[in-house]
Amino acid sequence: MSQRVSGYERKPNEAYHTPHWVTRTLLPYIPEGVRVIWEPAAGTGQIAEVLREAGYRVITTDLERDFLDCIPLKCDAIITNPPYNLAVPFILRALTLVPFVVMLLRVDFDSAKTRAPLFDDRRFAGKIILRKRIKWFPGDSGPSDNHAWFVWDTRHVGPPNIAYAYPTKDGQDDRSAKASRRSKSREPAVGVRVRQQRLRRGVAQRRNADNDTMQEPRTRS
Numbered sequence: 196m197s198q199r200v201s202g203y204e205r206k207p208n209e210a211y212h213t214p215h216w217v218t219r220t221l222l223p224y225i226p227e228g229v230r231v232i233w234e235p236a237a238g239t240g241q242i243a244e245v246l247r248e249a250g251y252r253v254i255t256t257d258l259e260r261d262f263l264d265c266i267p268l269k270c271d272a273i274i275t276n277p278p279y280n281l282a283v284p285f286i287l288r289a290l291t292l293v294p295f296v297v298m299l300l301r302v303d304f305d306s307a308k309t310r311a312p313l314f315d316d317r318r319f320a321g322k323i324i325l326r327k328r329i330k331w332f333p334g335d336s337g338p339s340d341n342h343a344w345f346v347w348d349t350r351h352v353g354p355p356n357i358a359y360a361y362p363t364k365d366g367q368d369d370r371s372a373k374a375s376r377r378s379k380s381r382e383p384a385v386g387v388r389v390r391q392q393r394l395r396r397g398v399a400q401r402r403n404a405d406n407d408t409m410q411e412p413r414t415r416s
């Protein structure tokens with residue numbers, strides 16, 4: 196394994212597998228027209244599972260197809276939680292390949308001066324800040340990092356936007372348990388809740404992709 200492929204590893208093979216609830220918070224922000232998504236650092240496929248469940252065709256690859264040095268696959272969007280030490284090259288490569296790119300990163304990833312060009316880029320549409328910390332491992336009782344989905348979209352116009360994502364109360368990862376709890380409590384899924392909150396606040400307007408791709412979350416019907 197070359198240094199560039201593996202890089203500095205915080206955990207073996209960057210084994211930070213994204214809990215399902217995290218990906219569910221992104222679903223309302225994936226634009227119409229996206230059908231095929233490439234998850235190029237898929238690990239055990241946690242992100243892909245949720246995207247597939249939402250109806251997308253998802254191609255998953257990992258180290259067997261070094262994202263930074265491979266023949267690109269045909270897709271409409273790239274969505275991943277990249278290896279942290281390779282996040283910048285992952286973003287740069289993804290931006291050369293597709294119009295819609297989303298990366299799960301630490302919430303202050305955009306603060307570093309050296310990364311400014313990524314966020315001054317007019318395609319940077321904004322970030323969706325998770326209002327719950329991610330528990331990466333069982334027994335990880337007090338996670339200290341906050342995360343956000345960072346979104347680049349060629350159709351974005353104007354300054355980047357900030358959105359907040361609120362997971363269901365427990366933020367747990369057991370979908371069947373959650374579904375059963377939800378049906379008992381009649382609590383809607385995250386994407387639906389985001390939309391309902393916005394509707395309640397009276398800010399839901401007809402989605403205008405030319406104006407603002409981050410303002411109006413959508414759900415797939």
Ligand SMILES: C[S@@+](CC[C@H](N)C(=O)[O-])C[C@H]1O[C@@H](n2cnc3c(N)ncnc32)[C@H](O)[C@@H]1O
Nearest residue numbers: 209212213236237238241257258261262276278
């Ligand atoms: C932080 S994990 C995320 C796994 C998955 N995306 C998720 O969120 O559950 C990063 C993944 O990137 C993979 N990886 C590291 N370098 C890579 C490269 N150059 N090309 C493709 N995948 C790579 C690792 O094997 C690991 O599975």
